[in-house]
Amino acid sequence: MEIIAILALLLLIWMLWQLVKAKRFTRFKRQIDTELKDKVIANIIEELTLTRSEQLPNNECHQAATLLFWTQYKSRILHAALTREIVDQQWLIDTGNLRNAQHLFFIERHHLPKPQQTEE
Numbered sequence: 001m002e003i004i005a006i007l008a009l010l011l012l013i014w015m016l017w018q019l020v021k022a023k024r025f026t027r028f029k030r031q032i033d034t035e036l037k038d039k040v041i042a043n044i045i046e047e048l049t050l051t052r053s054e055q056l057p058n059n060e061c062h063q064a065a066t067l068l069f070w071t072q073y074k075s076r077i078l079h080a081a082l083t084r085e086i087v088d089q090q091w092l093i094d095t096g097n098l099r100n101a102q103h104l105f106f107i108e109r110h111h112l113p114k115p116q117q118t119e120e
Contacts, residue, residue, distance in 0.1 A: 024096075024100065025103065025104075028097045031097070036081045040070060040071065040081050044066055044067060044070060044084075048063050048066060074104060075109075076111060076112065076113070
């Protein structure tokens with residue numbers, strides 16, 4: 001009987017720990033929306049404006065499509081923020097979200113842009 005009670009207590013503690021981890025992950029995803037999304041959007045619009053040319057018109061339609069692609073998923077927002085150096089790995093470590101970022105990239109890996117093939 002005591003073994004069952006101990007196992008039940010351990011299960012309850014494990015479930016509480018999983019709840020804490022889930023709440024931290026949800027808070028991280030909210031943080032991406034509140035802190036990074038606007039910075040990424042501003043950076044993308046600035047980049048599209050600066051690279052406007054005859055071959056790359058980057059008009060409002062192009063901007064809307066680009067913004068939709070990069071802001072549709074949390075993993076893409078974080079990926080854009082990291083590649084555009086809005087934040088870096090040290091920011092993830094300092095905020096305690098390195099593991100959450102790894103988890104987000106893993107569960108949304110099919111939404112991430114494919115690596116570009118270099119011509120050799």
